[in-house]
Amino acid sequence: MKVYKEKLSDKEEKLLVTLLARTKISESCPVAYRLIKITDSQGLESTCVLVPARALVSVLELKKMLLKCGHNPNVTKEYWSRAYQAVIKETDKAITLCYKPGFYGDAYLRANDKVVGEIKGDKPILHPSAKNHLPVEGKQETLKLWKINVAPYALHSSRIMLALCCGFSGFLLKLSGMEGGGFHLWGMSSIGKTSSAYMLASLAGSPKDVVVLWNNTDKGLEEIAVAHNDSYLVLDESKLLDKDVLAAAKIMQNRVYTLSGGKGKTRSAMYENKVAEWQVSIFSTGECSLQQLAASGNIERLEGENVRVIDVNADAGAEMGIFESLPDDVNSSNELVHAIKDATHRYYGSAKPAFLKRLVADIQDDRESVKRKLEKGIEFFLDKHKVDRNSGIQVRIAKRFAIAYVAGSMAVKYGVLPFTKQEIMKGISTCYQDSLKAVLSEPEITKPLMGNSLNAIIDFCKKDDLLNLIGNDRVTQTVIKKAPVIIHKVKGRAVYAVDKDLVHNYLSKSQRKGILTLLTKQGVLLSDVNKEYSTIQIIYKRKQVGRRYCFVCNKFDKFMKE
Structure with a gap:
């Protein structure tokens, strides 16, 4: 016996799609889209999707697209006609499609498509083709719990303190006018390097989703860098670059220049045949220093490379790897490493949005005032460490640590880091002084260097x-x-x-x-x-x-x- 589906009336059959905005055709975005909100049948959850204009040629094409995006299929034929009319209607609301997250004017577009700050003009939305390598910036537990259970570990390691502050500095690069770059934490395995990477990753999301391996392709790393624009990039395990030390040295030197320089090659169709551009703060880990890796490949490490990504020995000199001390309830550095892994995989994703919310608000209130305070903080760090202003190399190295100090101090002011500015300075200064011992010295030969x-x-x-x-x-x-x-x-x-x-x-x-x-x-x-x-x-x-x-x-x- 054939069962006939009961037909719902138009009054009962509420539309689950809402047209929010349209895109404007431009040279950088020649394909038109419409931003549509799809709500579930109970009206409890909704999602926003970009529907390309080619899906609006008929009711059938739109139906295919909406079903693919998760629309409830249990509706009538007449419903789809009404949905089609609702989506193709005229609207004055417009959005701007962007190929990377980061600052647009004084507002900040996050990787999850959320905009921080007030928007002047069309709202920025990430282009569908820009989402291939975006970090998953999920959130688990509150900022308060992160500050209690994760952040305090930085007080026991200057290297972790540097990592956290390096992450916050990524949001200040554009304001400061500095090029991208950062630090390479190096040392033997099981010394705690990955703990620093986990701590930094937890600012934005789960470490398993945020940490990136060095052994991606050149093109892949460029697209990853774009996806982390105006933020930070955590790169782990430089030893995976190549088994051949000479090849690994050449690859690393090229990638350090590319990632810190902020410009890719003109080969990626993803960027409409334009050069991919980005600006990121880099925190890298590996068993060998970049200086050692270059020496092993018989390659001279250039001065520009030295000041873009700076080697920092992971060994803090207290015979506990990256740690200078241990919490009262922890008996060994190995136990502390496991505690950090557990904590960072449980509490994450709250610090970055909290920092950005306050930073963007300050910028939109008085951009020049924020910029002056940033420059003043950098000068304070250079003066405190008696940096020779006549040496361009020394100044550029010191400024890399200085902007990390300023970023950390701002995080303290914003209530994101539960420290004092003095504690921030102590950690950053320790790493800076330790790095200077190796920057211009002959690289020490070690077995890990030889693989x-x-x-x-x-x-x-x-x-x-x-x-x-x-x-x-x-x-x-x-x-x-x-x-x-x-x-x-x-x-x-x-x-x-x-x-x-x-x-x-x-x-x-x-x-x-x-x-x-x-x-x-x-x-x-x-x-x-x-x-x-x-x-x-x-x-x-x-x-x-x-x-x-x-x-x-x-x-x-x-x-x-x-």
Whole structure:
């Protein structure tokens, strides 16, 4: 028996769609859209969607689009005709489609399409094609609970304090006129670097949604940077760039310039064939410093790169990784790392909107006054640290920390951070002073810098039955030549003399130049005069027994202990 669906009357069948606004055709937005609100059948929840003009050619096309966007399908045929008429009607209300979040005039368009501040003119809305890489800025629990359960951890780590303030500084870049850039927190694994990234991510959302990995494609990172415009970008695990240290060094140098420079290439159709532009505050983590990574690839780190993304050693010097102290109820740094992970994944997403609300209100009230206070705060930081104003490099490095200090101080003033300005200054100043020790110094050689490249060679040198020629004159040349590693004195130094074929087998040609050159610079590997690196002729009982790579024992031993 055929069941006939009861037809609802027009009076009972309430429209669930409302036309809110239309877009204006322009060079940057040649396709017309209409902003429509769709309400559920109970009238309890609603969502706003952009419907392209091509979906308005017929009732059927509009029906397909609305159903795709979640409209209730249980309505009559006559309903769709009425909905169509409601959507295509004339309206004077207009919106501006934007290809990135951030400041538009003195208002701020967030990644979730919410506008902070009063709008003068058409309301900005994110273009549908701009939403591919937007951070998920969800909120869980209140700002008050975040301030109680998450923020206080920064008082136990200057590195975490820097991370939080670096995040707030992203909203001040445009006002200050500074270029994008930030900090690279580096150190061995399990030292707490990711805890800093989690703390920073929690300003805007859940760490699992906000933290980005370095190993995206160049194009992908450009689009991610655009999606974080006028905000901050958390990049984790620089070691994932490439197994080849030379390739990794080149990739990193290029990406640091691109991300901090704020301009991409003209290849992305997403931006209507125009150059993608952005301005972000960067906080990156990795096992090696950017200076070490450049040195490992035999690449000179340029001054402009030094001042755009600044290396900060994750080790705070208190034998607790990134921490200088522990809360009273925590027994170890490892326990504190787990506590931070739990807290930041439970309380998040309230600090960024709270900061923006106050900042935008101040800007809209008196933009020039906010700008003067920002400049005054930066000058205060430079004066306090006696920065040489005649040195452009020193000033630019100091200003990167200074704007973080000012941003943190503003967050205190706005009631977002539960600290004092003195506590903000202490944390930022500590990181600044520690960074200066390494900015112009020779990069320290570490095993993480080499990745797994030297592991096989180290394993050979660790063996207990190595042939030791020091003080031993009873070994034949044949035995010496067959030994993969021998201990001998070369140029007055005890060395592990490693067979060159063994080194070449485990270090590819592309890796060899960068790694062996760096080891030579550090005095770990001996070489002939004026050579970047080389084998050295081994002399035993006044006879030549073959050329080998000679690693100085007391310096190479530290690799074996890690």
